[in-house]
Amino acid sequence: MNIVPMMAWSRRDLGRRPALAVLLFLALSTVTALVAAVLILHHAVVRTFDGLLDHSPAMVVRRVGGGGWMPMPVAPALSAVRSAPGAVRPRTRIWGVVAAGDVPVTIVGVEKVHGFGLPGGIEVPTPGQAWLGTGVRWPDKGQGLALTGRQRVTLAVSGRLPESAAMAVHDLVVLHADDARRLLGLQPGQASDLVLDVFHDQEADSLARELSTAFPWPVQITTRHAVRTAYATHFAARGAAGLLGFIPALLALVLLIAALGVWGFRGRPDMGLMKAMGWTSGDLLRLHLTRAVLVGLPAFAAGLLGAWAVCFFPGNKWLPRLLFDWSGPTLALSPHGAIGSLALAAAVVFLPYLVASFWSGWQTVQADPMELIQGRGQ
Amino acid sequence: MTLACHNLTMAWPQAGNNAEPLFNAVDVGFEFGQMTLVTGPTGSGKSTLLHLLAGLLRPTSGEVRDQGRPVSRWPAGHRDQWRRQVGICFQNLFLMPGLSLLDNVLQSLIPRNMQWSAMVDLAQRMITVLDLAAFMAAPVQILSGGQQQRAAVARAMVHAPRILLLDEPTAFQDDAHAERLMDLFVQCAAGGACVVVSSHDARLRQSDRFHARFHLDDGVFEAVE
Numbered sequence: 001m002n003i004v005p006m007m008a009w010s011r012r013d014l015g016r017r018p019a020l021a022v023l024l025f026l027a028l029s030t031v032t033a034l035v036a037a038v039l040i041l042h043h044a045v046v047r048t049f050d051g052l053l054d055h056s057p058a059m060v061v062r063r064v065g066g067g068g069w070m071p072m073p074v075a076p077a078l079s080a081v082r083s084a085p086g087a088v089r090p091r092t093r094i095w096g097v098v099a100a101g102d103v104p105v106t107i108v109g110v111e112k113v114h115g116f117g118l119p120g121g122i123e124v125p126t127p128g129q130a131w132l133g134t135g136v137r138w139p140d141k142g143q144g145l146a147l148t149g150r151q152r153v154t155l156a157v158s159g160r161l162p163e164s165a166a167m168a169v170h171d172l173v174v175l176h177a178d179d180a181r182r183l184l185g186l187q188p189g190q191a192s193d194l195v196l197d198v199f200h201d202q203e204a205d206s207l208a209r210e211l212s213t214a215f216p217w218p219v220q221i222t223t224r225h226a227v228r229t230a231y232a233t234h235f236a237a238r239g240a241a242g243l244l245g246f247i248p249a250l251l252a253l254v255l256l257i258a259a260l261g262v263w264g265f266r267g268r269p270d271m272g273l274m275k276a277m278g279w280t281s282g283d284l285l286r287l288h289l290t291r292a293v294l295v296g297l298p299a300f301a302a303g304l305l306g307a308w309a310v311c312f313f314p315g316n317k318w319l320p321r322l323l324f325d326w327s328g329p330t331l332a333l334s335p336h337g338a339i340g341s342l343a344l345a346a347a348v349v350f351l352p353y354l355v356a357s358f359w360s361g362w363q364t365v366q367a368d369p370m371e372l373i374q375g376r377g378q
Numbered sequence: 379m380t381l382a383c384h385n386l387t388m389a390w391p392q393a394g395n396n397a398e399p400l401f402n403a404v405d406v407g408f409e410f411g412q413m414t415l416v417t418g419p420t421g422s423g424k425s426t427l428l429h430l431l432a433g434l435l436r437p438t439s440g441e442v443r444d445q446g447r448p449v450s451r452w453p454a455g456h457r458d459q460w461r462r463q464v465g466i467c468f469q470n471l472f473l474m475p476g477l478s479l480l481d482n483v484l485q486s487l488i489p490r491n492m493q494w495s496a497m498v499d500l501a502q503r504m505i506t507v508l509d510l511a512a513f514m515a516a517p518v519q520i521l522s523g524g525q526q527q528r529a530a531v532a533r534a535m536v537h538a539p540r541i542l543l544l545d546e547p548t549a550f551q552d553d554a555h556a557e558r559l560m561d562l563f564v565q566c567a568a569g570g571a572c573v574v575v576s577s578h579d580a581r582l583r584q585s586d587r588f589h590a591r592f593h594l595d596d597g598v599f600e601a602v603e
Contacts, residue, residue, distance in 0.1 A: 009488050280462075368435060
């Protein structure tokens with residue numbers, strides 16, 4: 001049979017019951033949007049988080065004591081790490097959390113040394129200066145940024161850190177190392193922790209075991225691989241909970257099935273009549289599926305578009321926060337990931353819809369024409 | 379060449395085991411190239427006979443044979459294919475509300491593997507022949523009873539069927555239109571089709587254009603001279 005007449009007839013048939021077609025469209029696009037949003041967000045969050053981890057050190061070493069975290073003496077720490085083969089580019093960091101008014105902010109202390117620079121071409125701050133992340137409130141005119149830690153320190157603001165700096169937290173203040181030490185109560189020659197890289201991520205676990213005994217004090221070592229695994233599990237659990245938690249989506253699915261049932265039931269006399277006019281069971285099944293595709297494909301596309309808009313519309317951050325507790329930088333999705341998410345959404349929503357359409361059509365076309373016309377079909 | 383009922387019995391399953399069959403062990407043949415009129419009182423089974431001949435119902439026992447082939451015994455898929463050679467006009471018309479007159483006539487042509495433009499052309503010509511050209515795009519439910527009946531005839535005849543089955547095709551027609559319809563049925567038979575008309579219409583009973591006549595009453599077929 002020619003596809004053009006079949007398409008034309010399907011469109012006319014849908015036009016005879018516009019309310020049912022609209023209902024089906026809305027139900028299917030809603031289910032698609034909800035399922036695709038979770039899948040797309042899951043992939044985007046994992047990819048973005050992986051990107052952040054790729055730029056982070058392979059291993060973080062913290063000194064710990066009975067009361068928890070303790071300042072780390074820089075010289076003996078670097079000496080201990082350099083004794084372990086496989087440790088690459090060990091360096092100490094000065095960072096911590098202090099109060100800016102009544103709001104907590106993360107401070108990072110830096111100093112101008114050979115070969116070190118901040119992203120985005122911004123100048124390394126001198127003592128008394130600070131750069132602010134996008135989430136930190138700009139101080140009132142004529143006033144400095146007042147930070148309170150072990151001491152109270154007021155800094156002159158040099159500017160904003162660029163969005164493209166790909167910082168993991170937007171409540172960040174970058175300041176000189178001396179100011180940071182004063183705020184965190186560190187002595188000269190002390191740091192918050194020590195980080196290092198490795199040649200291969202697979203070596204990190206064995207190196208961590210070796211390093212744990214190389215320091216003169218107890219340390220806690222976290223590898224990038226362990227963090228990646230822990231967060232992958234966390235995001236997968238949140239994604240699954242998100243899918244299950246969409247009760248409205250399930251209700252929409254019930255609506256969809258009910259609509260298909262009504263469609264199949266109400267269409268039976270017409271099916272019988274068409275058989276009497278020379279349509280075969282195969283023709284009717286093709287009509288049923290063409291009709292389903294004419295509604296289903298646009299609904300599926302609209303659902304995906306809706307999911308995309310909800311996930312990536314600029315400034316729309318409530319869904320990532322709700323589903324994945326994500327307040328990090330703007331999410332990114334790779335073409336490969338987008339195609340994978342769409343394929344999965346198709347498998348979860350569109351294929352079952354097509355199977356349901358095929359089944360309801362098959363049930364209908366089985367009966368004798370006169371039984372269908374008189375409403376006595378199966 | 380005949381379309382024949384062989385030892386045909388039909389009883390409605392929902393009427394119960396003790397109900398009388400509508401007709402019992404009927405043997406009757408309808409010739410191709412001829413027009414046959416079937417008359418009988420209301421409820422005698424004329425419409426059911428046409429539905430059986432069209433392969434829309436399965437007989438309780440016996441067979442419907444098209445040139446010796448037992449079509450009523452064929453599986454559904456084969457009967458679907460065979461039914462493409464049949465045109466039927468129901469007593470209740472069963473036009474599709476919500477569709478235009480043109481769409482209702484096109485309904486018979488869609489599964490026949492034709493180009494869309496050829497289908498539309500054929501349907502428009504059939505509608506024009508039946509004096510309905512002015513209502514081509516009108517929703518079929520706004521047509522009068524007689525116009526709807528001619529629309530149903532157009533739908534049955536548009537694909538030039540080998541077997542044309544017509545249930546009370548002139549019931550709502552004035553004399554001129556009834557005569558016009560009879561002309562078309564005769565043309566169809568002259569082209570080699572087997573045309574079976576079931577009717578109460580006195581104008582048809584008195585017409586000399588039928589080649590054969592049968593009267594159905596109490597489950598018995600009688601040839602009428």
